[in-house]
Amino acid sequence: MSITRQDYLDFLIDVAFVGQVTEAESSYGVAYQKAINTAYRDVQRTIVYKELQPEKISNFKNKCRSQIANSLQMLLSLAPLNEDVFDAWHQELCESLTQNGILSIGQAQKWVNMTLKNLCVLEALGVEGVSGFTEKTDLFHVPIDTYVMELVRKEQLGILIEAEIKRSRGGASSAWSKWHDYASYLKVQKAFRSRLKGGQSPFEWELKGWKRK
Numbered sequence: 001m002s003i004t005r006q007d008y009l010d011f012l013i014d015v016a017f018v019g020q021v022t023e024a025e026s027s028y029g030v031a032y033q034k035a036i037n038t039a040y041r042d043v044q045r046t047i048v049y050k051e052l053q054p055e056k057i058s059n060f061k062n063k064c065r066s067q068i069a070n071s072l073q074m075l076l077s078l079a080p081l082n083e084d085v086f087d088a089w090h091q092e093l094c095e096s097l098t099q100n101g102i103l104s105i106g107q108a109q110k111w112v113n114m115t116l117k118n119l120c121v122l123e124a125l126g127v128e129g130v131s132g133f134t135e136k137t138d139l140f141h142v143p144i145d146t147y148v149m150e151l152v153r154k155e156q157l158g159i160l161i162e163a164e165i166k167r168s169r170g171g172a173s174s175a176w177s178k179w180h181d182y183a184s185y186l187k188v189q190k191a192f193r194s195r196l197k198g199g200q201s202p203f204e205w206e207l208k209g210w211k212r213k
Helices: 005-016 030-046 054-077 083-097 105-124 134-139 146-154 161-168 182-195 202-207
Strands: none
Touching: 030 054, 030 105, 054 083, 054 105, 083 105, 083 134, 083 182, 105 134, 105 182, 105 202, 134 202, 146 161, 161 182, 182 202
């Protein structure tokens, strides 16, 4: 009996990524479930469900998971795919996730962007059932959160994320989870694309940012 490199990778993936959806049957694959569920874990602490009953919360989460999974399949079929097409796809998905009034644009973008990042990681590790995402990373957005805001300030990129959030909220909170305006969010993403140097995409800048933190 021998332990292979793949055995170690499988263990790492199972530890790092949340498992399958257990609340309801799912029509999308395990890799997608892991990517979507793990991304939700990055957002959930900021979500306020108010007085919703557990069953309604579960239904809401499952509906969002299905929306994201279906939209990801649509993304893979879009051709030709460029920044404008990707941005339109991204806006439609984020705004659909906020229609119930539970999620903000800030929370929706974090869920979607982290899902894309997770899918790229799983694809790069050779996980079965996921492909076609790593070749599109030049188009992907930066997942906006406190960590990214701190890195922008540290590296003096001059991208005023907090100011854009405040303007969109009439001078109220600058918390990313309270962002409700997609137009100002997209303005920030376009600033990343124009200000990063050396041919580095926003996705690459954020992915490698953990080493520079």
